[in-house]
Amino acid sequence: MSPQSIIAVSNLTKFYGDFKALDSVSFGVKKGWVYGYLGPNGAGKTTTIRTMLGLLRPDQGEVQIDDVNPTRDPVHALQKVGYAPELPTLQTFFSGEQLMDFTGKMFGLDKLTRKEKINQLIDLVGLKEWGNKKIGKYSKGMVQRLSVALALINDPLVLIMDEPTIGMDPEATAHFRNLFTNLSKQGKTVFISSHLLDEVQRICTHVGMINKGKMVFDGPITQVLEAFTRKWVVEAELEEVTKSMISGLEKLDYVEDVEVEGNKLRIGLKEKKDLRGEISSEIFKRKGVLLSLNLQKITLEDAYLRALRGGERK
Amino acid sequence: MSFVRRVAVILGYEWRRALAKKWVLALIVLAIVFQTLILVALAQFIGTVLEVEFDTIWVIGVLQGQGLFVPLIAIIIAGGSMSEEYERGTADILLSKPITKVEYITGKFLGGFSVLCLVEGITTATGVVLSLGLFGPQSELQVAPVLFLAIAYSSLVFFSLSFMFSEVFRRGTLAMFTAFGIFIASSVVSGILSMLYVLTGEQLYEYISKGLPTWSTTNFAQFVVSQLIGTLQSPLQPISSGDFQLAAAIIAVYAGASIVIALVRLVKSDVSKKAD
Numbered sequence A: 001m002s003p004q005s006i007i008a009v010s011n012l013t014k015f016y017g018d019f020k021a022l023d024s025v026s027f028g029v030k031k032g033w034v035y036g037y038l039g040p041n042g043a044g045k046t047t048t049i050r051t052m053l054g055l056l057r058p059d060q061g062e063v064q065i066d067d068v069n070p071t072r073d074p075v076h077a078l079q080k081v082g083y084a085p086e087l088p089t090l091q092t093f094f095s096g097e098q099l100m101d102f103t104g105k106m107f108g109l110d111k112l113t114r115k116e117k118i119n120q121l122i123d124l125v126g127l128k129e130w131g132n133k134k135i136g137k138y139s140k141g142m143v144q145r146l147s148v149a150l151a152l153i154n155d156p157l158v159l160i161m162d163e164p165t166i167g168m169d170p171e172a173t174a175h176f177r178n179l180f181t182n183l184s185k186q187g188k189t190v191f192i193s194s195h196l197l198d199e200v201q202r203i204c205t206h207v208g209m210i211n212k213g214k215m216v217f218d219g220p221i222t223q224v225l226e227a228f229t230r231k232w233v234v235e236a237e238l239e240e241v242t243k244s245m246i247s248g249l250e251k252l253d254y255v256e257d258v259e260v261e262g263n264k265l266r267i268g269l270k271e272k273k274d275l276r277g278e279i280s281s282e283i284f285k286r287k288g289v290l291l292s293l294n295l296q297k298i299t300l301e302d303a304y305l306r307a308l309r310g311g312e313r314k
Numbered sequence B: 001m002s003f004v005r006r007v008a009v010i011l012g013y014e015w016r017r018a019l020a021k022k023w024v025l026a027l028i029v030l031a032i033v034f035q036t037l038i039l040v041a042l043a044q045f046i047g048t049v050l051e052v053e054f055d056t057i058w059v060i061g062v063l064q065g066q067g068l069f070v071p072l073i074a075i076i077i078a079g080g081s082m083s084e085e086y087e088r089g090t091a092d093i094l095l096s097k098p099i100t101k102v103e104y105i106t107g108k109f110l111g112g113f114s115v116l117c118l119v120e121g122i123t124t125a126t127g128v129v130l131s132l133g134l135f136g137p138q139s140e141l142q143v144a145p146v147l148f149l150a151i152a153y154s155s156l157v158f159f160s161l162s163f164m165f166s167e168v169f170r171r172g173t174l175a176m177f178t179a180f181g182i183f184i185a186s187s188v189v190s191g192i193l194s195m196l197y198v199l200t201g202e203q204l205y206e207y208i209s210k211g212l213p214t215w216s217t218t219n220f221a222q223f224v225v226s227q228l229i230g231t232l233q234s235p236l237q238p239i240s241s242g243d244f245q246l247a248a249a250i251i252a253v254y255a256g257a258s259i260v261i262a263l264v265r266l267v268k269s270d271v272s273k274k275a276d
């Protein structure tokens, strides 16, 4: 990974017993990025994140956060990291404010700073009335909110969140997505895992896709669309396919290419438009007899699924 | 932030965690009740068995009160110390912070152990105060702090064993049952071996008996006291003298080995989640 990466994950392999949960996973996240780590259930997202924090010991490979390995030197590697675990289970005997205070102590913050931060963050995550109540009494969504506040107590440079919006209501989800975008605007690096394409699409600048322990894509969000949202295709089935028909279609300025397969034509379009009318009239002009005519659109959703299929192990 | 400060933060956390539990408070109350019962029973005995030295009876009261209770409380506090963080899923929260595993386990150990010392301090003080009330003025009270320290030190054996199981098994109840099982087994086997030694005169029986974890745990404090104020006659059991240095060494070995095993387990393995 390039040296400027704040999070550099290289060739991470992790076994649970005989099961290979991560297979040589590599990616880099640079300052100010909102990196979406996308993958279906069981893909290895949580495993990657817990390894990044030094909670799991990798069998191979290495993680560096701001050039420090968190397994070897957690004190320096994690000082500027905020972490919100997946479905967090917090110490129920603390109140929200007490847990924030304790977490602040773990980061070595002085009393005054802790107090300021607690007031500011408890408000930011919308737990003002609940700050002094025991966490045991919180609902699932409230625990998630508190967990994000805890991750921000040390004013982190890097914010690592494992599916932070799970269990939040739509309003809170929107609020927090907004918050993450704002944090990145303040120069923080945000790493967020999700199995929701839509979520990643809304807030992330970069995407890593993982499936069954393997990275299947890593790059800017704009490139995902390019890489996987391939052209729309019109499929035409004819009684008979002639050479002149193919060359005629190829000459059309909205057609990119034409594939022939028996009596079927796959006509790739340059634009994402339904051009079946134009194509059928062209075929009629060349005296072709159409049996069927279908348009195949490819959405980001398809692209994602296609990417995941590409990552499947043999 | 220094090593000491990070350890202190975890130590404070461990106190907070222990005091949030009703059972810790219940244990303290129970220990006091037990201490009281022992002394009241002693007071009843005194009426019939008179060859007891009245003015040092507080020593007997304190020691008898601690005998069974201290290892039990030690086992319960230590057995939940590391394991509960895994069982509840809070280990992730703690160990994803800027702290080394060595600092974490040190804070946990010292935190739990200082809670245990608090309980021991309270029961020792209760023993002294009740003795004054039940038997009148007592002598040699200056030994009380030493007796407390000796009791605390001897409780290290089962505290450390249970603490080790807590980290190795990462299951609180399993850790406590294992440590308690060892306590019972060690007491029984030790008794049998002493008997065999008396019957056969075979030294080996005695050596093994002394090496078992209960011998040093139950004897160290009274050896120290008898070193300071001579042997005492108790209506329940004599306070005898013995090799307190050997007992001290055995305690150190058990505690040291347990701590090292727990540390290796923590450092060498993944932080497990709830379901693991």
Ligand SMILES: Nc1ncnc2c1ncn2[C@@H]1O[C@H](COP(=O)(O)OP(=O)(O)OP(=O)(O)O)[C@@H](O)[C@H]1O
Residues within 6 Å of the ligand: A016, A019, A021, A039, A040, A041, A042, A043, A044, A045, A046, A047, A048, A086, A195, B276
């Ligand atoms: N402690 C463990 N022991 C054995 N297998 C595990 C363990 N933890 C995770 N796994 C397996 O490793 C794989 C990856 O799990 P991981 O939790 O990283 O997935 P994920 O991408 O976070 O999924 P989700 O979206 O459901 O959170 C899964 O197949 C899971 O069953």
Ligand SMILES: [Mg+2]
Residues within 6 Å of the ligand: A045, A046, A047, A086, A162
């Ligand atoms: Mg997960």
